Amino acid sequence: MAAPRELKITPIKNGTVIDHIGNGLSLEVLRIIGVSELDKDSTVSVALHVRSQKMGWKDIVKVENMELSPRKVNAIALIAPTATISIIRDYKVREKRTVDLPEHIVGIARCPNPNCITNRGEPVESEFEVARRRPVVLRCVYCERQMDDFLAHLI
Amino acid sequence: MALKGRDLISIRDLSREEIEEVLKVAHRMIPIAEGSKIDRRLDGLIVALAFLEPSTRTRLSFDTAAQRLGGRTITIADPTTSSVAKGETLSDTVRMLSGYADALILRHPNEGAARLAAQMSDKPVINAGDGAGQHPTQTLTDLATIQEAHGTLSGLRVVLLGDLKYGRTVHSLAHALALFGAEIVLISPPSLKLPDEVTEHLDQMGAKVREEDQVHRAVRDADVLYVTRIQKERFGDETEYAKVAGSYRIDNTVLSGAKQRLIVMHPLPRLGEIAPEVDASPHAAYFRQAFLGVPVRMGLLSLILTGKGSS
Numbered sequence: 001m002a003a004p005r006e007l008k009i010t011p012i013k014n015g016t017v018i019d020h021i022g023n024g025l026s027l028e029v030l031r032i033i034g035v036s037e038l039d040k041d042s043t044v045s046v047a048l049h050v051r052s053q054k055m056g057w058k059d060i061v062k063v064e065n066m067e068l069s070p071r072k073v074n075a076i077a078l079i080a081p082t083a084t085i086s087i088i089r090d091y092k093v094r095e096k097r098t099v100d101l102p103e104h105i106v107g108i109a110r111c112p113n114p115n116c117i118t119n120r121g122e123p124v125e126s127e128f129e130v131a132r133r134r135p136v137v138l139r140c141v142y143c144e145r146q147m148d149d150f151l152a153h154l155i
Numbered sequence: 156m157a158l159k160g161r162d163l164i165s166i167r168d169l170s171r172e173e174i175e176e177v178l179k180v181a182h183r184m185i186p187i188a189e190g191s192k193i194d195r196r197l198d199g200l201i202v203a204l205a206f207l208e209p210s211t212r213t214r215l216s217f218d219t220a221a222q223r224l225g226g227r228t229i230t231i232a233d234p235t236t237s238s239v240a241k242g243e244t245l246s247d248t249v250r251m252l253s254g255y256a257d258a259l260i261l262r263h264p265n266e267g268a269a270r271l272a273a274q275m276s277d278k279p280v281i282n283a284g285d286g287a288g289q290h291p292t293q294t295l296t297d298l299a300t301i302q303e304a305h306g307t308l309s310g311l312r313v314v315l316l317g318d319l320k321y322g323r324t325v326h327s328l329a330h331a332l333a334l335f336g337a338e339i340v341l342i343s344p345p346s347l348k349l350p351d352e353v354t355e356h357l358d359q360m361g362a363k364v365r366e367e368d369q370v371h372r373a374v375r376d377a378d379v380l381y382v383t384r385i386q387k388e389r390f391g392d393e394t395e396y397a398k399v400a401g402s403y404r405i406d407n408t409v410l411s412g413a414k415q416r417l418i419v420m421h422p423l424p425r426l427g428e429i430a431p432e433v434d435a436s437p438h439a440a441y442f443r444q445a446f447l448g449v450p451v452r453m454g455l456l457s458l459i460l461t462g463k464g465s466s
Binding site for chain 1: 165244245246263264265266267268270271274285286287288289352
Protein backbone atom coordinates (compact mmCIF):
# COMPACT_ATOMS: atom_id res chain seq x y z
CA MET A 1 0.00 0.00 0.00
CA ALA A 2 1.27 3.44 -0.88
CA ALA A 3 2.27 5.69 2.01
CA PRO A 4 -0.44 8.19 2.91
CA ARG A 5 0.14 11.49 1.17
CA GLU A 6 1.08 14.12 3.67
CA LEU A 7 -0.66 17.42 3.02
CA LYS A 8 1.67 20.20 3.97
CA ILE A 9 -0.53 22.91 2.55
CA THR A 10 -4.28 22.66 2.56
CA PRO A 11 -6.09 22.77 -0.80
CA ILE A 12 -7.67 26.03 -1.90
CA LYS A 13 -11.12 26.47 -3.33
CA ASN A 14 -10.36 29.22 -5.86
CA GLY A 15 -7.05 30.78 -6.76
CA THR A 16 -3.63 30.05 -8.17
CA VAL A 17 -0.94 27.52 -7.33
CA ILE A 18 2.58 28.28 -8.43
CA ASP A 19 4.52 25.05 -8.21
CA HIS A 20 8.06 23.99 -9.15
CA ILE A 21 9.55 27.29 -8.05
CA GLY A 22 13.32 27.00 -7.70
CA ASN A 23 14.38 26.24 -4.14
CA GLY A 24 14.44 29.45 -2.07
CA LEU A 25 12.83 31.70 -4.68
CA SER A 26 9.26 31.70 -3.34
CA LEU A 27 9.72 34.93 -1.40
CA GLU A 28 10.69 36.66 -4.63
CA VAL A 29 7.61 35.20 -6.29
CA LEU A 30 5.54 36.64 -3.44
CA ARG A 31 7.13 40.00 -4.07
CA ILE A 32 6.04 39.83 -7.70
CA ILE A 33 2.51 38.74 -6.79
CA GLY A 34 2.26 41.72 -4.46
CA VAL A 35 0.60 40.35 -1.35
CA SER A 36 -0.60 43.78 -0.32
CA GLU A 37 -2.81 43.92 -3.42
CA LEU A 38 -4.76 40.81 -2.42
CA ASP A 39 -8.31 40.56 -1.24
CA LYS A 40 -8.24 40.91 2.56
CA ASP A 41 -9.87 37.52 3.08
CA SER A 42 -7.39 35.66 0.90
CA THR A 43 -4.87 33.30 2.37
CA VAL A 44 -1.40 32.94 0.95
CA SER A 45 0.46 29.71 1.71
CA VAL A 46 4.13 29.28 1.08
CA ALA A 47 6.00 26.00 1.26
CA LEU A 48 9.75 26.25 1.27
CA HIS A 49 12.16 23.43 0.63
CA VAL A 50 9.67 20.80 -0.49
CA ARG A 51 10.96 17.45 -1.78
CA SER A 52 10.45 17.18 -5.54
CA GLN A 53 11.06 14.19 -7.81
CA LYS A 54 11.81 16.43 -10.76
CA MET A 55 13.87 19.13 -9.09
CA GLY A 56 15.23 17.71 -5.85
CA TRP A 57 13.91 20.62 -3.81
CA LYS A 58 11.37 23.24 -4.74
CA ASP A 59 9.12 25.94 -3.32
CA ILE A 60 5.35 26.23 -3.75
CA VAL A 61 3.09 29.28 -3.41
CA LYS A 62 -0.70 29.12 -3.21
CA VAL A 63 -2.79 32.25 -3.36
CA GLU A 64 -6.53 32.26 -2.77
CA ASN A 65 -8.96 34.23 -4.92
CA MET A 66 -6.44 35.56 -7.38
CA GLU A 67 -5.44 34.91 -10.98
CA LEU A 68 -2.15 36.34 -12.17
CA SER A 69 -1.92 39.10 -14.76
CA PRO A 70 0.24 38.38 -17.84
CA ARG A 71 2.80 40.88 -16.58
CA LYS A 72 3.18 39.01 -13.30
CA VAL A 73 3.46 35.68 -15.12
CA ASN A 74 6.27 37.17 -17.23
CA ALA A 75 8.07 38.34 -14.12
CA ILE A 76 7.79 34.90 -12.58
CA ALA A 77 9.11 33.37 -15.80
CA LEU A 78 12.15 35.55 -15.38
CA ILE A 79 13.16 34.52 -11.88
CA ALA A 80 11.57 31.07 -11.72
CA PRO A 81 11.65 29.67 -15.27
CA THR A 82 10.79 26.13 -14.07
CA ALA A 83 7.55 27.23 -12.39
CA THR A 84 4.14 25.84 -13.33
CA ILE A 85 0.96 27.78 -12.77
CA SER A 86 -2.35 26.09 -12.00
CA ILE A 87 -5.63 27.92 -11.88
CA ILE A 88 -7.96 26.36 -9.28
CA ARG A 89 -11.71 26.76 -9.42
CA ASP A 90 -13.93 24.91 -6.94
CA TYR A 91 -10.99 22.79 -5.69
CA LYS A 92 -10.25 21.54 -9.20
CA VAL A 93 -7.32 22.37 -11.48
CA ARG A 94 -8.98 24.11 -14.40
CA GLU A 95 -5.82 25.15 -16.24
CA LYS A 96 -2.20 24.23 -15.82
CA ARG A 97 0.70 25.72 -17.74
CA THR A 98 4.38 26.34 -17.58
CA VAL A 99 5.60 29.91 -17.55
CA ASP A 100 6.96 31.18 -20.83
CA LEU A 101 9.45 33.99 -21.20
CA PRO A 102 8.28 36.42 -23.90
CA GLU A 103 10.62 38.13 -26.39
CA HIS A 104 10.03 41.55 -24.80
CA ILE A 105 9.80 42.27 -21.10
CA VAL A 106 8.28 45.59 -20.18
CA GLY A 107 8.22 47.32 -16.81
CA ILE A 108 9.27 44.37 -14.66
CA ALA A 109 12.90 45.13 -13.88
CA ARG A 110 14.94 48.28 -13.77
CA CYS A 111 17.93 48.60 -16.12
CA PRO A 112 21.09 47.95 -14.08
CA ASN A 113 22.86 50.82 -15.83
CA PRO A 114 22.37 53.90 -13.60
CA ASN A 115 23.20 56.08 -16.60
CA CYS A 116 20.48 54.52 -18.75
CA ILE A 117 17.84 57.01 -19.86
CA THR A 118 15.11 54.79 -18.34
CA ASN A 119 16.57 55.55 -14.89
CA ARG A 120 16.54 59.32 -15.34
CA GLY A 121 12.95 60.34 -14.64
CA GLU A 122 11.68 60.15 -18.22
CA PRO A 123 8.05 59.06 -18.77
CA VAL A 124 9.03 55.65 -20.10
CA GLU A 125 8.91 52.07 -18.84
CA SER A 126 11.97 49.87 -18.81
CA GLU A 127 12.03 47.39 -21.68
CA PHE A 128 14.30 44.43 -22.33
CA GLU A 129 14.65 41.91 -25.09
CA VAL A 130 15.85 38.38 -24.47
CA ALA A 131 19.48 38.20 -25.56
CA ARG A 132 19.92 34.58 -24.47
CA ARG A 133 17.47 32.01 -23.09
CA ARG A 134 19.63 29.48 -21.23
CA PRO A 135 20.64 30.95 -18.91
CA VAL A 136 18.43 33.97 -19.40
CA VAL A 137 20.22 37.18 -20.29
CA LEU A 138 18.24 40.32 -21.07
CA ARG A 139 19.35 43.32 -23.09
CA CYS A 140 17.99 46.80 -22.40
CA VAL A 141 16.22 48.05 -25.52
CA TYR A 142 17.43 51.57 -24.77
CA CYS A 143 21.05 51.41 -23.62
CA GLU A 144 21.77 47.83 -24.80
CA ARG A 145 23.28 46.89 -21.42
CA GLN A 146 22.91 43.18 -20.66
CA MET A 147 21.58 41.87 -17.37
CA ASP A 148 21.41 38.45 -15.71
CA ASP A 149 20.82 39.35 -12.04
CA PHE A 150 17.09 40.13 -12.23
CA LEU A 151 16.40 39.65 -8.53
CA ALA A 152 18.41 42.73 -7.64
CA HIS A 153 16.56 44.85 -10.18
CA LEU A 154 12.91 43.84 -9.91
CA ILE A 155 10.63 46.85 -9.72
CA MET B 156 16.44 53.96 -50.91
CA ALA B 157 14.96 52.56 -47.76
CA LEU B 158 16.68 55.02 -45.45
CA LYS B 159 14.22 57.84 -46.10
CA GLY B 160 12.47 58.86 -42.91
CA ARG B 161 14.36 56.32 -40.83
CA ASP B 162 16.11 56.87 -37.48
CA LEU B 163 19.76 56.02 -37.03
CA ILE B 164 20.35 55.10 -33.41
CA SER B 165 22.89 52.29 -33.53
CA ILE B 166 25.12 50.96 -36.29
CA ARG B 167 23.21 47.71 -35.77
CA ASP B 168 20.18 49.43 -37.32
CA LEU B 169 21.92 49.27 -40.70
CA SER B 170 22.47 46.26 -42.91
CA ARG B 171 25.71 45.78 -44.81
CA GLU B 172 23.99 46.96 -48.00
CA GLU B 173 22.67 50.09 -46.30
CA ILE B 174 26.12 50.92 -44.94
CA GLU B 175 27.54 50.49 -48.45
CA GLU B 176 24.89 52.85 -49.83
CA VAL B 177 25.70 55.51 -47.20
CA LEU B 178 29.42 55.23 -47.99
CA LYS B 179 28.77 55.50 -51.72
CA VAL B 180 26.68 58.64 -51.29
CA ALA B 181 29.22 60.05 -48.81
CA HIS B 182 31.99 59.59 -51.36
CA ARG B 183 30.04 61.62 -53.93
CA MET B 184 29.55 64.36 -51.35
CA ILE B 185 33.30 65.00 -51.02
CA PRO B 186 33.55 67.75 -53.67
CA ILE B 187 30.49 69.47 -52.16
CA ALA B 188 32.02 69.20 -48.69
CA GLU B 189 35.21 70.71 -50.06
CA GLY B 190 33.24 73.59 -51.58
CA SER B 191 34.24 72.84 -55.17
CA LYS B 192 30.73 71.82 -56.21
CA ILE B 193 27.36 73.28 -55.23
CA ASP B 194 24.36 71.12 -54.32
CA ARG B 195 21.39 72.49 -52.40
CA ARG B 196 19.25 69.39 -52.05
CA LEU B 197 18.30 70.25 -48.45
CA ASP B 198 17.02 73.71 -49.42
CA GLY B 199 14.00 74.61 -47.32
CA LEU B 200 14.67 71.93 -44.72
CA ILE B 201 15.56 72.53 -41.07
CA VAL B 202 17.75 70.23 -39.01
CA ALA B 203 17.64 70.54 -35.21
CA LEU B 204 20.96 70.00 -33.45
CA ALA B 205 20.13 69.10 -29.86
CA PHE B 206 23.48 68.83 -28.12
CA LEU B 207 22.49 68.25 -24.54
CA GLU B 208 26.09 67.40 -23.80
CA PRO B 209 28.79 69.63 -25.26
CA SER B 210 30.63 68.24 -28.30
CA THR B 211 32.03 70.88 -30.59
CA ARG B 212 33.47 68.58 -33.24
CA THR B 213 30.38 66.45 -33.87
CA ARG B 214 28.02 69.44 -33.67
CA LEU B 215 30.02 71.51 -36.15
CA SER B 216 30.36 68.62 -38.58
CA PHE B 217 26.57 68.09 -38.62
CA ASP B 218 25.99 71.84 -38.88
CA THR B 219 28.45 72.06 -41.79
CA ALA B 220 26.92 69.00 -43.45
CA ALA B 221 23.39 70.44 -43.37
CA GLN B 222 24.49 73.88 -44.55
CA ARG B 223 26.69 72.59 -47.39
CA LEU B 224 23.54 71.01 -48.83
CA GLY B 225 21.51 74.19 -48.45
CA GLY B 226 19.67 73.17 -45.26
CA ARG B 227 19.30 75.34 -42.18
CA THR B 228 19.98 74.39 -38.59
CA ILE B 229 18.57 75.29 -35.19
CA THR B 230 20.79 74.46 -32.27
CA ILE B 231 20.91 73.73 -28.58
CA ALA B 232 24.65 73.92 -28.05
CA ASP B 233 24.75 74.56 -24.35
CA PRO B 234 22.24 72.66 -22.18
CA THR B 235 22.99 74.92 -19.21
CA THR B 236 21.22 77.84 -20.92
CA SER B 237 18.25 75.95 -22.37
CA SER B 238 14.97 74.63 -21.02
CA VAL B 239 16.83 71.43 -20.13
CA ALA B 240 18.54 73.36 -17.34
CA LYS B 241 15.06 74.10 -15.93
CA GLY B 242 14.51 70.36 -15.56
CA GLU B 243 12.54 69.65 -18.73
CA THR B 244 12.54 65.94 -19.61
CA LEU B 245 14.24 64.78 -22.78
CA SER B 246 10.86 63.50 -23.99
CA ASP B 247 9.39 67.01 -23.86
CA THR B 248 12.44 68.62 -25.48
CA VAL B 249 12.28 66.11 -28.32
CA ARG B 250 8.53 66.53 -28.89
CA MET B 251 9.02 70.29 -29.09
CA LEU B 252 11.94 70.07 -31.53
CA SER B 253 10.21 67.55 -33.74
CA GLY B 254 7.49 70.13 -34.20
CA TYR B 255 10.04 72.69 -35.40
CA ALA B 256 12.48 70.75 -37.57
CA ASP B 257 12.55 68.08 -40.28
CA ALA B 258 15.17 65.94 -38.53
CA LEU B 259 16.72 65.82 -35.12
CA ILE B 260 20.38 65.21 -34.31
CA LEU B 261 20.80 64.29 -30.65
CA ARG B 262 23.82 64.19 -28.39
CA HIS B 263 23.00 63.27 -24.79
CA PRO B 264 24.92 62.22 -21.66
CA ASN B 265 22.68 59.19 -20.96
CA GLU B 266 22.81 55.84 -22.73
CA GLY B 267 19.62 54.97 -24.57
CA ALA B 268 18.60 58.63 -24.92
CA ALA B 269 18.54 58.45 -28.71
CA ARG B 270 16.30 55.36 -28.73
CA LEU B 271 13.87 57.14 -26.43
CA ALA B 272 14.02 60.30 -28.56
CA ALA B 273 13.20 58.26 -31.67
CA GLN B 274 10.05 56.96 -29.94
CA MET B 275 8.98 60.46 -28.95
CA SER B 276 9.74 62.18 -32.24
CA ASP B 277 7.68 61.97 -35.40
CA LYS B 278 10.70 63.15 -37.39
CA PRO B 279 13.83 61.08 -38.00
CA VAL B 280 16.38 61.06 -35.17
CA ILE B 281 20.10 60.60 -35.72
CA ASN B 282 22.16 59.63 -32.70
CA ALA B 283 25.23 61.82 -32.36
CA GLY B 284 26.44 59.96 -29.27
CA ASP B 285 24.49 58.97 -26.16
CA GLY B 286 26.67 58.64 -23.07
CA ALA B 287 28.92 55.62 -23.32
CA GLY B 288 26.43 54.12 -25.78
CA GLN B 289 26.26 54.36 -29.54
CA HIS B 290 27.77 56.85 -31.94
CA PRO B 291 26.90 55.43 -35.37
CA THR B 292 27.98 58.42 -37.48
CA GLN B 293 31.49 58.07 -36.05
CA THR B 294 31.50 54.44 -37.14
CA LEU B 295 30.33 55.35 -40.64
CA THR B 296 33.09 57.96 -40.80
CA ASP B 297 35.64 55.36 -39.71
CA LEU B 298 34.44 52.98 -42.41
CA ALA B 299 34.54 55.73 -45.05
CA THR B 300 38.16 56.44 -44.10
CA ILE B 301 39.17 52.79 -44.39
CA GLN B 302 37.28 52.35 -47.64
CA GLU B 303 38.86 55.44 -49.19
CA ALA B 304 42.37 54.33 -48.24
CA HIS B 305 42.07 50.66 -49.18
CA GLY B 306 39.26 50.64 -51.73
CA THR B 307 37.46 47.93 -49.75
CA LEU B 308 36.35 46.92 -46.27
CA SER B 309 36.62 43.20 -46.81
CA GLY B 310 39.63 41.03 -46.15
CA LEU B 311 41.50 43.72 -44.22
CA ARG B 312 43.39 43.20 -41.00
CA VAL B 313 42.37 45.91 -38.54
CA VAL B 314 44.14 46.43 -35.21
CA LEU B 315 42.05 48.05 -32.46
CA LEU B 316 44.34 49.48 -29.80
CA GLY B 317 43.90 51.20 -26.45
CA ASP B 318 40.79 51.42 -24.30
CA LEU B 319 38.59 48.70 -25.77
CA LYS B 320 36.37 48.53 -22.70
CA TYR B 321 34.89 52.00 -22.44
CA GLY B 322 35.70 53.30 -25.92
CA ARG B 323 32.26 53.35 -27.51
CA THR B 324 33.57 53.94 -31.00
CA VAL B 325 35.45 50.66 -30.89
CA HIS B 326 32.42 48.48 -30.11
CA SER B 327 30.40 49.83 -33.01
CA LEU B 328 33.38 49.71 -35.35
CA ALA B 329 34.12 46.09 -34.42
CA HIS B 330 30.51 45.16 -35.25
CA ALA B 331 30.71 46.90 -38.62
CA LEU B 332 34.09 45.35 -39.45
CA ALA B 333 32.67 41.94 -38.64
CA LEU B 334 29.79 42.61 -41.07
CA PHE B 335 32.36 43.15 -43.82
CA GLY B 336 34.49 40.16 -42.89
CA ALA B 337 37.57 42.05 -41.75
CA GLU B 338 40.01 40.36 -39.38
CA ILE B 339 40.09 42.13 -36.02
CA VAL B 340 43.18 42.20 -33.82
CA LEU B 341 42.77 43.53 -30.27
CA ILE B 342 45.47 45.12 -28.11
CA SER B 343 44.66 46.68 -24.75
CA PRO B 344 45.80 46.83 -21.14
CA PRO B 345 44.30 43.84 -19.25
CA SER B 346 41.91 46.12 -17.34
CA LEU B 347 40.59 47.71 -20.54
CA LYS B 348 39.80 44.64 -22.64
CA LEU B 349 36.80 44.40 -24.94
CA PRO B 350 33.75 43.54 -22.74
CA ASP B 351 32.64 39.90 -22.85
CA GLU B 352 29.26 40.78 -24.33
CA VAL B 353 30.95 42.47 -27.30
CA THR B 354 33.31 39.53 -27.79
CA GLU B 355 30.36 37.11 -27.66
CA HIS B 356 28.43 39.21 -30.14
CA LEU B 357 31.39 39.18 -32.55
CA ASP B 358 31.69 35.40 -32.13
CA GLN B 359 28.01 35.02 -32.97
CA MET B 360 28.60 37.02 -36.13
CA GLY B 361 31.38 34.61 -37.05
CA ALA B 362 34.01 37.35 -36.91
CA LYS B 363 37.71 36.60 -37.05
CA VAL B 364 39.02 38.10 -33.82
CA ARG B 365 42.30 37.57 -32.00
CA GLU B 366 44.26 39.23 -29.23
CA GLU B 367 47.82 40.42 -29.43
CA ASP B 368 50.06 41.87 -26.75
CA GLN B 369 52.92 43.44 -28.65
CA VAL B 370 52.10 46.63 -30.53
CA HIS B 371 54.99 46.39 -32.99
CA ARG B 372 54.10 42.77 -33.81
CA ALA B 373 50.44 43.59 -34.44
CA VAL B 374 51.33 46.58 -36.59
CA ARG B 375 53.68 44.58 -38.84
CA ASP B 376 51.04 42.97 -41.07
CA ALA B 377 48.07 45.27 -40.39
CA ASP B 378 46.15 47.37 -42.92
CA VAL B 379 44.56 49.65 -40.32
CA LEU B 380 45.72 50.68 -36.86
CA TYR B 381 42.80 52.21 -34.95
CA VAL B 382 44.04 54.00 -31.83
CA THR B 383 41.72 55.11 -29.03
CA ARG B 384 42.20 57.37 -26.03
CA ILE B 385 43.28 55.78 -22.77
CA GLN B 386 41.69 58.01 -20.17
CA LYS B 387 43.41 58.87 -16.92
CA GLU B 388 40.27 58.43 -14.84
CA ARG B 389 40.19 54.71 -15.70
CA PHE B 390 43.26 54.16 -13.51
CA GLY B 391 43.64 54.26 -9.75
CA ASP B 392 46.94 56.04 -9.73
CA GLU B 393 48.85 58.34 -12.00
CA THR B 394 52.02 56.22 -12.34
CA GLU B 395 50.05 53.18 -13.49
CA TYR B 396 48.32 55.35 -16.08
CA ALA B 397 51.63 56.83 -17.28
CA LYS B 398 53.14 53.35 -17.61
CA VAL B 399 50.21 51.96 -19.60
CA ALA B 400 49.77 55.05 -21.78
CA GLY B 401 53.51 55.04 -22.56
CA SER B 402 53.52 51.41 -23.67
CA TYR B 403 50.70 52.03 -26.18
CA ARG B 404 52.10 55.22 -27.68
CA ILE B 405 52.43 55.16 -31.45
CA ASP B 406 55.48 56.86 -32.98
CA ASN B 407 57.54 56.46 -36.12
CA THR B 408 59.70 53.78 -34.51
CA VAL B 409 56.65 51.58 -33.85
CA LEU B 410 55.49 52.19 -37.41
CA SER B 411 58.86 51.46 -39.00
CA GLY B 412 58.00 47.78 -39.41
CA ALA B 413 54.54 48.45 -40.86
CA LYS B 414 53.27 47.81 -44.37
CA GLN B 415 53.44 50.84 -46.61
CA ARG B 416 49.66 50.95 -46.95
CA LEU B 417 48.94 50.84 -43.22
CA ILE B 418 46.75 53.74 -42.10
CA VAL B 419 46.68 55.07 -38.54
CA MET B 420 43.28 56.26 -37.35
CA HIS B 421 42.03 57.98 -34.18
CA PRO B 422 38.57 59.39 -33.38
CA LEU B 423 40.26 62.53 -31.95
CA PRO B 424 40.88 64.48 -29.80
CA ARG B 425 44.10 62.64 -28.96
CA LEU B 426 45.98 62.95 -25.69
CA GLY B 427 49.45 61.85 -26.67
CA GLU B 428 48.52 58.36 -27.92
CA ILE B 429 50.00 59.26 -31.29
CA ALA B 430 53.25 61.25 -31.40
CA PRO B 431 53.04 64.47 -33.47
CA GLU B 432 55.91 63.16 -35.66
CA VAL B 433 53.44 60.63 -37.14
CA ASP B 434 51.33 63.48 -38.56
CA ALA B 435 53.73 63.97 -41.45
CA SER B 436 53.97 60.26 -42.29
CA PRO B 437 51.91 58.74 -45.11
CA HIS B 438 50.34 56.45 -42.49
CA ALA B 439 48.51 59.29 -40.72
CA ALA B 440 44.81 59.18 -41.65
CA TYR B 441 43.21 60.79 -38.60
CA PHE B 442 42.85 64.29 -40.04
CA ARG B 443 41.36 62.86 -43.23
CA GLN B 444 39.08 60.82 -40.95
CA ALA B 445 37.95 64.02 -39.20
CA PHE B 446 37.23 65.70 -42.56
CA LEU B 447 35.28 62.69 -43.86
CA GLY B 448 32.88 63.16 -40.94
CA VAL B 449 31.31 65.98 -42.98
CA PRO B 450 30.57 64.16 -46.29
CA VAL B 451 29.41 61.09 -44.36
CA ARG B 452 26.89 63.19 -42.42
CA MET B 453 25.88 64.94 -45.66
CA GLY B 454 25.22 61.56 -47.24
CA LEU B 455 23.15 60.45 -44.28
CA LEU B 456 21.10 63.65 -44.14
CA SER B 457 20.46 63.39 -47.85
CA LEU B 458 19.33 59.76 -47.68
CA ILE B 459 17.21 60.23 -44.55
CA LEU B 460 15.64 63.58 -45.42
CA THR B 461 15.18 63.36 -49.18
CA GLY B 462 15.73 59.70 -50.01
CA LYS B 463 18.17 60.97 -52.63
CA GLY B 464 21.32 58.93 -52.94
CA SER B 465 23.73 59.76 -55.69
CA SER B 466 23.02 62.30 -58.41
